[in-house]
Amino acid sequence: MKKLAKISALICAIAMIVSVFAVNAFAVTDENNVTVSIELDKEAYEAGEVATAKVTVTNGNDFEIQNVSITEALAAEGMTVVSIDENIASIPAGASQTFEVKVQKAEEEPTPSTPVDPSEEPGESVGPAPSGDPGPVTGENGMLILYIVLGVLAVGGIAFFAIKSRKKATKVIAVLLCVAMAAPLALGGISASAVEPRQSTYVINGGTDTAKVGDVISIQVDITENPGIITSRFEIGYDDTKLKFVSYSNGSVFQLAQLTEIAGSNADDYANAEEVIRVDNPQNPVTMYFSAGAARRNITKTGTMITLNFEVIAEGSSEVTFNGLNSSGIDEEDPNYGQVIVNFNDVAAATIATESTVEPTDDPAETTPPAETEDPTPTEEPPVTTDLVYEINDVYDASIGDVVEIAVDLTNNPGILTSKFTVAYDATRLKFVGYIMSDEVFGKEDLVEIYGSNLDEIESGADIITVQDPKNPITVFFNGGAASQNFTNTGRLITLRFEVIANGEANVTLTPIDAFNFDGENVSGNEVQAVVSTDVASENIVVPEPPEMPNPFTIEESIDVTYDQAYTLTVTVSYELVYPAYYGVGYGRDEYGKYISLYVFNNPGVITTNCQLVTEGITLTGYRSLGVLNGLTELKGSNEGDLASDAELVRLDTYDGSVVIRFIDGLAQENNTATGAVIKLYFEEAEGDNTFEVIAANGFDKDGNEVAFEGTSGTIAEY
DSSP: OHHHHHHHHHHHHHHHHHHHTOOOOSEEEOTTSEEEEEEESSSOOOTTOEEEEEEEEEEOSSSOEEEEEEEEEEEOTTEEEEEEOOOOEEEOTTOEEEEEEEEEEOSSOOOOOOOOOTTTSTTSOOSOOTTSOOOSOOHHHHHHHHHHHHHHHHHHHHHHHHHHOGGGHHHHHHHHHHHHHHHHHHHHHHHOOOOOOEEOEEEEEOOEEEEOTTOEEEEEEEEEEOSOBSEEEEEEEEOTTTEEEEEEEEOSSSOGGGBOOOTTBOHHHHHTTOSSEEBSSOOSSEEEEEEOTTOSSOBOOOEEEEEEEEEEOSSSOEEEEEEEEEEEEEOTTSTTOOEEEEEOOOOOOEEEEEGGGSOOOSOGGGSOOHHHHTOOSOOSOOOOOSSBEEEEOOEEEEOTTOEEEEEEEEEEOSOBSEEEEEEEEOTTTEEEEEEEEOOSSSOGGGEEOOTTBOHHHHHTTOSEEEBSSOOSSEEEEEEOTTOSSOBOOOEEEEEEEEEEOSSSEEEEEEEEEEOBOTTSOBOOBOOEEEEEEESSOOTTOBOOOOOOOOOOEEEEEEEEEESSSEEEEEEEEEEEEOOOEEEEEEEEEETTEEEEEEEEESOOOBSEEEEEEEEESEEEEEEEEOSSSSOBOOOTTBOHHHHHTTOSSEEBSOOOSEEEEEEEOTTOSSOBOOOEEEEEEEEEEOSSOOEEEEEEEEEEOTTSOEEOEEOEEEEOOOO
């Protein structure tokens, strides 16, 4: 047993020393438990030989990831990318998918590298480049190899001595363990980076003193001195009483995929990598984070980091400020790529001022004569008359069940042949039921059929057309292309009819798409919004907010490909998470009383779905389907008379603390992808805590595939 123990200790010591000299694996795992690893088919290659890098993506989750692909492969100078696997894959839970990237170094000899003169090439890294001559192995790299050789020899010698001198084996093994513990410290002393912090210089450009309310001003953040960075985090502050952050575009220093999504960004713009990304919910300050991930070479570019666009919303002077948070680079001479801190400079703020705040000059020639100050003519510029001007009306004091009319008028018309626009509405409070045609601007025959319209009514020439299958948004298109001249009339275009299905305020928004005149020119128009509100107070209503579901994600990993020297290959992998559908719960009151409203979010498409609602402290008394999901089956305890009369409100005669809610649309030809409030359940309160829990069961689509849903729980506050 003693001999076995000594041998075990010896093996442990050897393992500890070997681990000191282990080479880092070329793999990285992100916050979503997705791992990207790169492996080459050979250790080294001859010039002209094609190297194959196998890029393996492993899904470490218990759900599938989709749209997995290689979106970019960058080869260091001197080596070219021959091909990239264009496969787009879905990876099941716990599985992996391998892609291939092929690279090649040309057969001709590379020209000897010349040290870069910083004064001649500003912004370029003066450190060792992958395409340069590696030269003799000296310094830390030579010491690293020396320590590896000495370590192996030491382990072998000590092991041999221990076997030959069994009596002294215990002492020998103790010495060996000490060596194993000291080796990491020795090697760490060799490879630790001792580079002093670097200094970067940022500037803000784009201030102005000639802005008007409504103008959009661009503020550009530039890095003018870049010592070499792989990350940069900073924030931009602004006066949100005078400015509104509306959009941004990435600069030339980092790639868009290396810019973490800014809070409030439009999800579609960000997912589609639009050139200008809108911001739906602006934050102040705006925090941005650039990261080159696992890159093994610093980014040394100078230029624009990002451009931020602000709308001027009030007169007066305001500042846009820069605050550096943290930035880092890597020590490219350190074999372990040690981190180097990069400091920020003090950045002067940019000033934005409206014209009314500009100080008047002392030049008497520019002074307004007293006589002109008495002129009652407004000093403001006349309104632009070359654009279309749309107007829609508000509706107040409506009641549930009312059909309200939103009139769409054209109040300025420079002359058009066509007009196309969309009208979006709050489908949780309004239902689009039809429209009234008009011939004040276009002829009735010029209205292209609105989706879901009753065709019999259109053929009969009826003025009021019902809509059987409403869409949101509604697309309205007038096409007078057969006319020989522009339509120049103003007046009523169309009247849209909505049924009020829930209390509260509902927005109706008209957004122009395009309009063309007789000469084929596009005539711009304005976006306009109206409000429909009910006469029942809804200030206490609670509407659940769906959680953020960002997509896509990217992972970047690099590997060195050895020809006559090491050339870095950097691969970027993109993927999307599959988020489950889920239920949410809101609550409020309407003319029938207090209710719990059940919501469906992120619905991929189902024909059946069901859940169980369990409550404590409240008694359900009735329910109303909101028509979002079809096929609501009878709830346990439903009043038979209400069901037989097809009443809007179905009373519950009995309730035992839980109820199963099931939607089955067995005749559906297509999946229902609707989201929002699907049912209201009315209740009476009891004293104590009023809680609810939605226990979700999976649904099914038209092809019989199971669709996962998640439930929720919470407390109903007193109201």
